[in-house]
Amino acid sequence: MVITTRAAARDPRDDAAGTHTSAAPARAPQAATAPAPGAPGGEAPPGLKGLVVTRTELGDVHGREGFYHYRQYSAIELAERRSLEDVWHLLLFGELPDEEARTAFVARVAPLRHLPPEIAEVLPTLVRSGRHGGPLDGLRTALSLVGAARGMQSLYDADPASRLEDALVVGAVTPTLAAALHRLGLGLAPVSPRDDLSFAANYLWMLLGAEPTAGQVRAIERYLIATIDHGFNASTFTARVIASTGADLAACVVGAIGALSGPLHGGAPSRALDTLDAIGSPERIDPWIREHVLAGDRIMGFGHAVYRTEDPRSRMLRGVAEEFGGDLVAFAMRVERRVVELLAELKPGRELHTNVEFYAGVVMELCGLSREMFTPTFAVARTIGWTANILEQATDPRIIRPSARYVGPPAPQPVP
Template sequence: MDTAGRTAGKATRELRTIEVPRGLAGVVVTDTRLGDVRGREGFYHYRQYSAVELAEKRTFEDVWHLMLEGALPDAAQRAAFAARTAPRRRLPAEVAALLPAIAKATAEGSVFDGLRVVLPLIGASGGFRPLYDTAPDRRIEDAITVSAAVPTVLAALHRLRRGLTPVEPRDDLPYAANYLYMLNGAEPDPARARAVEQYLISTVDHGFNASTFTARVIASTGADLASAVVGALGALSGPLHGGAPSRALDTLDAIGSPDRADPWIRERVLAGERIMGFGHPVYRTEDPRSRMLRTIAEGFGGPLVELAVVVERRIIDILEELKPGRQLHTNVEYYAGVVMELAGLPRDMFTPTFAAARVVGWSANILEQAADSKIIRPSARYVGAPPPQPVPEI
């Protein structure tokens, strides 16, 4: 056997002896400059900045600039970036004309279904080329086009599904305020717009979750940016990933009042049912996003917030009593649902709104992956019947 053959044989044997955890948990697949999640500390960051501190102190456009360009903008750069991104909110006329038919065709599903149809059309209309064949500057422009268009598409499809006329975007409104304006047809209250903006900032990126990894796998093939985002959307649509903040609100609706919390919670826990809004595959302490959103919700006040705070405490206490050592804490879904409800977002738009933020993080990951020409191509361990078996004759 020649040297190449011996090397290949050795590599094959090594692959067969590698122990890989289910779901690739903890496996490092690449290096990134975009951020990380430190689950045991309850901390995550975008580049070198705390994501929560960014949500508290900066605008969505600032964080968008940070993720794409690598630095937070100063005042002049902020204005220039807003002028660069706001006009991209308008859909190409040929794409906008198809929205009523797409809304009708996907009426039995989610607006996600329509969004996954529209984004490839935007890419084709905009002349998106494979990332492999596209210069870095053009890749960034494609990323801006997709990220700016997503809120417009979501709002338009939502309104069309309800027999309403889509609302044209406004260049003078910030990203979050414009999104609420397009959804509801009225300029939003500044406090509510800011609450949604902070939620959007807090969900831009969150490590190598399933949708981000999917986007990077597709980008590693050299496919166009819209295709990679559509793949990420497909991953996010799964109930084990995207979650559903509205389900946490359903829990509060079912409980109704603080005096009903204990019996309702105990019954579910003892029956082995999952309580939505609690537990996270990475965090072993309180989800920092939940902590921030609780503060925002408490700023609004009112019966819903009071109930949410009481129920949260009782769920944590009862879980600790009945499931000691599990360390189940509130995750982002719980107070995200409360904040979005108070901000006037329809419940069926909670998870799509999550996507309106995460598309910026996906795009940044796609751009980073596109700079590396190595295709992501892992191996699988074959566990079927030993080959080769004789092929039976008929």
């Protein structure tokens, strides 16, 4: 994998030559000036922020413009106008399907939703042994079992057709696993998937045990499409790092779920609703916000590592929430407005807007999902994006192997 700065990335000859970051000799802190960022031995910015690490055909995020896309299409426009199956097809095959291709794709993935008997038999044990971890932890383990049960080859050894089939299996079976683990945790029997329902409708059917309304299906489908992929976020990058080692596809997704489980990444939708609960009533909005802003506390559901304007996913999901209406939506919109206004007053010059998690939590709650299923639902969508990234990474034979700059005591020293 090529690691460059944005400036260096402009010259395609550098990428063609296969430039790598190589390990530099350990130096004491008082050593000579370090190489420039992106050069061999050069230091990357903290958190790799803004560092371009590879090329991709899957999409990009434009933080200053408040825009992101899947391949050549606006992700938000896709969420508003196309089905999840269409977007899944786009990411894997590079084009939106026509009616014939869509029918064939749906028929191909529908049977893959069903759990193999040996996996279904193990799920109750997973729930009992991991009762405090929740469905996301169970999903991580269950997908590892799926990989083992299918005998998934390493990406290094598998041919492209086998890799694609593994990707389709993982993308199709993840919502079935997540829903089954959730229901078993509640003491309810899992609900089998139906081949006559769309991806989003099937997910709600398996979670709720009742056929969802058209409004619920479109709301959840738009959320799922909007969160399928989002640049080189922590979980996607994790999946690609593992893929670069040649590991099997299930192992890559399991690692990505581990990254997603952190509250600073995928674990925030329920916490954003917790914020609304903590505020409680309209008269408490201003004092609660003032107290937490002045204390420097993080307000969950606000701010983003990339966007310097309104998160387009939040804007879309606000519209979805407004279609439902009701007290929760009105309260959430009032809190959003006052956070922005009070931040401008208390921290002038610092812009802070809602991110995807704020209204995602509202929408999912209105669709009947319990809060423990918010992050697993995020994973259900993101698995499709992860697998597309894994397949792309598998075409590059180079392992991702950056370096760290040693800043400890000078070495070597005598061993006492």
